[in-house]
Amino acid sequence: MTTGVRRRMGVDERRAQLIGVALELFSDRSPDDVSIDEIAAAAGISRPLVYHYFPGKQSLYEAALGRAADELAGRFLEAHEGPLGARLLRVMGRFFDFVEEHGPGFSALLRGGPSGGSSTADAMIDGVRQAAYGQILSHLQVTSPPARLELVVRSWVSLAETTALLWLDGRRIPRAELELQLVHDFAALASVSAAYDQEMAGIVLRVFAQEPADGPFGDLLGRLSAIAPAAPAVPQQRSR
Template structure:
């Protein structure tokens, strides 16, 4: 947002302002399409003053990435109280808030545009690790087994790819996509539970603490409705007793 009037700021204040401005611009468009002149104009300062605080656009982009990484990592912090399904749904909702607010920038970052580079890769790994640690803690595990780690990390990758696909056309209601992502974690856990004792325990706790109207309860209800109903057994006709005449004939023989 353009300030309109230039005003003096302390060094850290000005740096913070420029990072915020850059993050907003990089979020709305691909970083390659944002110029230093536009950043300066939006911040209400001169182009040389931008270079006074940052050597170039790449260094400003990397600073904005670090800020975005901090914001993304914070999205996964959730009090460990109440049913797990509701907690995960709140986390997923905040994640999609960020995705929607920074759509083009998020897309460019996740698809590795020319400006991404190693700084973007490092930021993404930091965010993924923060998300992993939070989800594992919500599952009530201190040291997850390899199969559990596979499930959680797969779900984080699924959340990223789902967000990108949703941004492309927004063909489904956002709330539906958020709920489906929570259901996806339960589905991954259910498949893994068939092979792994730890995940079987996790799945049991997930469902035991879930109210009927919660996300996991909703999933169980949907799956139950899809299950084919067993057909009643065919009724057997009663055995007919021989007629007295035939019975008498057979006794006479």
């Protein structure tokens, strides 16, 4: 963060600087607890100059969210080539690149805005989630998803967000392990749903048929097989 250094900047450069400062401050504390004076001091400019570029703290907050949201949504773009498991693993790699490089911005993106709320900020956050949801459906080659598939994909996007936020707090699990685990989580969620619904079963079987044994989904099967001998036997139900 820039502190106490005054120098002339162009309009775009100054706006970008203020947005970067805002992302850091808003991630550490609630936007309600961050004053324009703090933002100005961190940027090395006067309070009136902040208002020259942004009419108020809410507009600065939304500009900061907008930059973070646009970049994060772009991390879910992936070429439709190769098995789905490998594609998802590459997406998770870029997703965690963003989380690691822009931790404050990521935290600010998912944190609620100033009191009173902001429909603009909420729309930006929902836009990122919708972009991720749409990308996954396109990789699955599904245009009209059944209810269970929508539940699986949206739940998985939410899980990825929560996992990343928890990882930022201490980074107690190796990042690469979490990236692979999230890909496994997607396969597991889809598989459980397939056990309840024939349409989901057809989608899952089609995807798994294209997965190589040495891919992420094949790795999951190997890990599950390794613990299977230790699992308690399931008693057989008697037919009535």
